[in-house]
Amino acid sequence: MKPSAIFRPDLLQGQVIIVTGGGSGIGRAIAAECGALGATIAIGARGQERLDEAAEALRAGGAEVHAAPLDIRDEAACAAFVDDVVARYGRVDVLVNNAGGQFPSPAIQIRPKGWRAVVDTNLNGTWWMSQAAGQHMLKAKRGRIINIVANMWRGFPGMAHTGAARAAVVNLTRTLALEWARSGVLVNAVAPGVIRSSGLETYPEAIRSQIETEVPKHIPLRRLGDVDDVAWAVAYLASPAGDYITGETLCVDGGQAHWGVVFPI
Secondary structure, three states: OOOOOOOOOOOOOOOEEEEEEOOHHHHHHHHHHHHHOEEEEEEEEEEEHHHHHHHHHHHHOOOOOEEEEEOOHHHHHHHHHHHHHHHHHOOEEEEEEEOOOOOOHHHHHOOOOHHHHHHHHHHHHHHHHHHHHHHHHHHHHEEEEEEHHHHOOOOOOOHHHHHHHHHHHHHHHHHHHHHHHHHHHEEEEEEOOEEHHHHHHHOOOOHHHHHHHHHHOOOOOOOOHHHHHHHHHHHHHHOOOOOOOOOOOEEEOOOOOHHOOOOOO
16 A cells, blocks of 8 residues: 555544445545545445455555445445444544446446446445445534545436436435534535546446547546546545535546546447
């Protein structure tokens, strides 16, 4: 685990941070950054092998880590995971709802099973985890929830299922921020653009190649994002710098939300 490139090492000292989908990609980078800043990290994911590998890397870097299998589509599993973290460490300070998944497809070709799977993961999973963590945060009168969403502000051709789910999470973010503000719980979102991560490996080779070569032409900063770009945004919102921010969505997309395409149709 490398030291943070921009934040002081003790920025998140003493905090207990849950990162769903923390075994790979953006989630693993978020867990590594928060661990490097002194936080105790709890990661959950469905893939046991990746989860074990990520936990080992975090511990090698000096972080205190709890890693356990987690299917965020299962309401009871979400509650049990959060309760276990609180039983171990006495608190949960930050929940990063990063776990999610989707597949590229024209809208007309998305079958009911595929639609339900994406919405169940990206929307319902975020809801179950937020409710489970929220129970503890509201009692403690403090806490932060950071939802990882997507760049879907002008529509999301080729990704109708995840675009709909992520848009719902943005509204959920604002709603929970308003309902829970008086209890000291801050709720925000981070919307990555096209990020070079292990998630790209799940797409067919032809689409991957197009993303690497063509998509940067439609991003004002002319490059894909890196996982650290997202991790730094999350660390900012989890830190004292985010003490007066709630209900907001921070776009980490090189300006793509304002101009250019997301994916070829």
